[in-house]
Amino acid sequence: MKLYELTIHKALDLLQKREISATELTQASLDRIVQADNHIKAYLTLTPEAALAEAHRADQARAAGADGALLGIPLAVKDNICLAGVPTTCGSRILESFVPPYDATVITQLRRAGAVFLGKTNLDEFAMGSSTENSAFFTTRNPWDVTRVPGGSSGGSAAALAADEALGALGSDTGGSVRQPASLCGVVGMKPTYGRVSRYGLVAFASSLDQIGPLAKNVADCALLLNVISAHDPRDSTSIDAPVPDHTQALTPEIKGLRVGVPREYFAGGVQPGVQACVRNAIQVLTELGAHITETSLPHTQYALPTYYLIAPAEASANLARYDGVKYGYSAKDAPDIWEAYRETRQRGFGQEVKRRIMLGTYALSAGYYDAYYVKAQKVRTLIKQDFDRAFQQFDVLVGPTAPSVAFRIGERVDDPLQMYLSDVLTLSQSLAGICALSLPCGFVDGLPVGLQISGPAFGEQSVLRTAYAYEQATEWHGRKPRIEEDSNT
């Protein structure tokens, strides 16, 4: 096995036994990126010198007896999370030149655990999208079929992981942006409970929905990453002050008696038959493992999409007001006055989808429409949350497909925004309710990965991870890798 193919847990084992060094591991990952990334295009910015320096320090630290949870492990970071001194573009021309003067809290925590950062990954601009086609720079390819999208908005992170261009990755999830690309790229991705992980240093899209989430090659790695990034943070006043359990302790292949609900709304007509079949097979595996499966209903599921596409753009329109060409980023030079300067800066700096959502959000919040749109949506949000509260009185977890289809072709949905929004229909509800959810591979349709989504109540990550682990250990999907076209190292 090549070093870059290792999982985090296996790498830590070899590092601790001194069979490999962190420097070798990081170098192998960097070489892999050179080999593969011309075809995958997962990375926007690479930080090879810093990464090797971090790896070297990790080797020295380990030799001196230190033992951080991720000491020497090379990771990829979505480019809307701030790494001090490294460009953070958010996939946008308006921040093309922005270099943050500070680390996001999750980065500080990962550094403390000894992690190494390989670079920043591609995303839909400002995390708005489901395919990474909205990046102002280029589209990332799905490693399973490079004519297809990796999903979005954390498409770069998911693709990097699937192509072994990192051992683990961070993404952000506002309406499914970690889970859906994880599903389309055949990796594990999780949206923690809202408030579990600090948003300080995550460039804000929709403040009541955004969460940073881990992507990994398997469930155990995902649990470990979650341990390191979870914490109460006084710099994020929406972060919860609750103890962080050791999520890896939840990992047992034993799920006898686990109460699993299957919402019938997640198998509606819009979900591809092949996807439904894979998920039904997965549910059968859970049954064979001793779980108690019951069909249930989340009756307000069909309202999640319009609810989300009023709330998220409304919050985004407020969060993106700061991009005015004054404090950072692109600034229109030739405008005759300050108002024109604002308009031109934002016209030239933002892409179409971002503009569309700012417009939608501004409208939904404007005088005369605030009650009819924004407040109405927030009330429906309550109903959606109540559906989950009721369900979790009866069930430990809920399962269904993560995405209604496998990866679609690049360009297939760009001309119809509503069609693109439908990619998220199965992941929006969990974001609106603030609960936790994870996607892991459960099969293939025509060689393209299918994701099983497991949802749990707020701070129910352990139930979700336990279910995921048991399923994973009883199946072999996580061992499959795409065949990548490689450039030779010159």
Add this chain to the structure above:
Amino acid sequence: MAVLQAHAQSAGRGEGTVPLTRQEVKHIADLAKLGLSDKDISLFAEQLSAILEYAAILEQLDTSAISPTATVVPLRNIMRADEAGPSLTQNDALANAPRAADGYFQVRAILE
């Protein structure tokens, strides 16, 4: 604007919708300080109308007895003592400024 209110209501009852006009799109763009080309004004009028028409499905739900969920966490008004602590240096804060002078962000005049 009353025309748009009617649009929101009638869409829910399936009576046909009133699309956003170019004038309304320009007004929203102005609120958002977002310059739009002529082509984009027309495109957004069409696309936003379609999205809003779809969003009118929420009218089907009786939410008269429901409180809005602004945030899912049971937290309100997180406070801290009003004490100065470490923060960005002036240089760091200005490092990305497109225009800076004498330790300030430089902006265009807002008064005649």
